[in-house]
Amino acid sequence: MPQNSENQNIALIVAAGRGHRFSASDGNTSQETVSALPKQYQPLNGMTVLQHVLKAFENHQFISHIQVVIHPDDEELYALASQSMSKCLPPVFGGSERQTSVYEGLQALKDMNPQSILVHDAARPYISEDLISRILTALAISPSVIPVLPLTDTVKLFHEDQSSQTLPRESLKRVQTPQGFDYATLLEAHEKALTIQDIFTDDASLVEHFGTEVVSVEGDEKNIKLTVESDLMETFEYRTGSGFDAHRFTDGDHVMLCGVNIPHNQTLEGHSDADVALHALTDALMGALAAGDIGEHFPMSDATNKDRNSEDFLKYAANLVTEQRAHIVNIDLTIICESPKISPYREKMVQRLAAILDMPKNRISVKATTTEKMGFTGRSEGVAAQAVTSIALPAGF
Numbered sequence: 005m006p007q008n009s010e011n012q013n014i015a016l017i018v019a020a021g022r023g024h025r026f027s028a029s030d031g032n033t034s035q036e037t038v039s040a041l042p043k044q045y046q047p048l049n050g051m052t053v054l055q056h057v058l059k060a061f062e063n064h065q066f067i068s069h070i071q072v073v074i075h076p077d078d079e080e081l082y083a084l085a086s087q088s089m090s091k092c093l094p095p096v097f098g099g100s101e102r103q104t105s106v107y108e109g110l111q112a113l114k115d116m117n118p119q120s121i122l123v124h125d126a127a128r129p130y131i132s133e134d135l136i137s138r139i140l141t142a143l144a145i146s147p148s149v150i151p152v153l154p155l156t157d158t159v160k161l162f163h164e165d166q167s168s169q170t171l172p173r174e175s176l177k178r179v180q181t182p183q184g185f186d187y188a189t190l191l192e193a194h195e196k197a198l199t200i201q202d203i204f205t206d207d208a209s210l211v212e213h214f215g216t217e218v219v220s221v222e223g224d225e226k227n228i229k230l231t232v233e234s235d236l237m238e239t240f241e242y243r244t245g246s247g248f249d250a251h252r253f254t255d256g257d258h259v260m261l262c263g264v265n266i267p268h269n270q271t272l273e274g275h276s277d278a279d280v281a282l283h284a285l286t287d288a289l290m291g292a293l294a295a296g297d298i299g300e301h302f303p304m305s306d307a308t309n310k311d312r313n314s315e316d317f318l319k320y321a322a323n324l325v326t327e328q329r330a331h332i333v334n335i336d337l338t339i340i341c342e343s344p345k346i347s348p349y350r351e352k353m354v355q356r357l358a359a360i361l362d363m364p365k366n367r368i369s370v371k372a373t374t375t376e377k378m379g380f381t382g383r384s385e386g387v388a389a390q391a392v393t394s395i396a397l398p399a400g401f
Contacts, residue, residue: 013140014118015061015182017072019044019054019082019126020098020105043230044126045081049331049396050363053230054085056129059362061122062089063323064136069116072126073098073109088362103204107194113187121190123207124182127230130329131182138221139184147186148216150208151223152177180223183208189216226329240396242333245292249283250388252380259344259387262337262353262370263315263360268344272387275304279314281339281353281370284389286314288335289321292395293328315360322361330397334367341387346372 022042044054051059054072061067074082074095086092096112098105106123113121120143124131135151142149155173162168183206193211197204204210208218228235256271260279272278286298295301298317302309325332335357339346346353350370358365375382 012119013067013122013143014069014071014113014116014120014187015067015122015124016106016109016113017054017057017061017070017124017126018098018102018105018109019078020073020075021102021127022075041081042075042078043233045078045085046230046233048129049329052081052085053129054082054126057124057126057131058086058089058092059326060131060133060136061124062091064133066140067091067122067136068118069093071096071109071113073105101203102206103194103197103210106207107198110187110191110194114191118187120184121187122182122184123190125229128181128227129230130224130226130228132224132226132327133323134327135224135227136182139182142219142221143184143186146217146219147189148208148211148218149184150218150220151180151182151227152220153180153223153225154178177220178223179206179208180227180229181206185211240398242394242396243292244392244394245288245290246393247284247287247289247291247391248388249280249287250380250386251278251280252386253384260314261339261346261349261387261389263356264349264352266344266349276302276309276312276317277314280387281337281389281391282314282318284391285335285337285357285393286317286321288391288393289318289325289332289395292393293324293330295321295324318360325395325397328397330395332361332363332367333394333396334369335361336369336392337371338390339370339372339387340375340381340389341372342374342377342381342384346370 045052048056058070061070070089070091071093072082072095074097076097082095096108098108122139139149139151155176155178159171159173159176160168161171185207190207190211193214196214197210204213212218251272251274253270254273257267259266259268259272260277262281263279272280283298290297301320302317353370354365354368357368380386381388
């Protein structure tokens with residue numbers, strides 16, 4: 005994958021639609037009623053649909069900025085959805101057609117002149133890091149890249165007289181977003197489209213119309229587009245994971261616990277920063293996913309893990325949860341030690357965990373206890389931590 009430079013790869017999120025097909029139909033499409041909130045602002049797994057999309061691009065190391073195109077009526081909704089995102093540019097207003105909205109987004113980026121643009125539908129909240137990476141890699145050798153999936157159903161073409169023919173599904177593909185383009189190529193195609201009457205259903209068909217070859221990469225079955233309200237009604241299964249870790253004291257002047265620096269007359273010994281609480285919590289999340297343990301993913305034999313910030317480990321585990329379309333339900337963390345005293349720092353620890361994991365504080369419990377002078381913690385030889393967490397993920401994933 006090409007190395008990133010400022011403004012190289014920008015995500016353009018199309019979020020100006022009103023979602024007229026998005027409704028609570030109870031399976032009866034003839035009884036549809038339009039939902040009060042546009043689908044991109046509907047709640048999904050503790051966040052809005054749009055927040056899931058923004059977070060995916062925010063967390064990708066090769067995406068430099070995010071340009072969102074919104075409806076003029078949605079400024080307040082968008083402000084709430086994007087308030088924790090650092091890569092988001094000021095939003096621009098879209099038009100009545102998707103094609104117009106993409107054009108307005110491209111125009112807003114003229115001064116930045118990015119190398120590549122990834123156009124994504126705001127109604128696809130399950131976009132993965134791997135899919136973004138596949139598209140960026142293909143863009144290094146092609147000006148237009150789309151993710152595709154095979155068809156599994158038989159497809160028929162019906163004529164006006166109701167006669168039909170079966171199409172060869174082997175040569176047909178389902179097309180998803182994000183679709184990647186050389187920025188200059190896509191902008192030129194949109195400017196040319198202003199001179200004709202055609203309306204294109206996606207940007208790949210637009211650039212294709214003006215002679216640009218489109219290549220494909222493997223899509224993602226999880227990357228569905230939310231179309232009706234029932235798409236949000238997933239059946240979840242719940243899994244529990246536990247983690248335990250312990251570190252001995254050595255010479256030093258502070259202890260790291262839950263990402264909080266606590267002054268102390270000793271420090272914890274470890275290959276990384278020895279944050280025993282974050283290590284236990286990382287293992288709990290990996291355990292809930294049956295994804296091994298922290299030592300498998302960050303071995304001591306890897307020199308890059310020496311003195312590493314343990315927040316990196318926890319963020320990595322949280323991303324594994326997100327990739328499974330899951331979310332963390334709650335965290336219960338117990339720190340076991342005689343010293344330092346935890347209670348003065350407990351609230352800071354909760355706040356730090358909430359920030360790292362992007363989850364509400366009222367779902368995070370941090371407690372402390374002693375072993376009544378028994379064992380290595382009772383002799384003040386070190387600190388131990390035990391973590392229990394519950395995650396919810398769509399059934400079947």
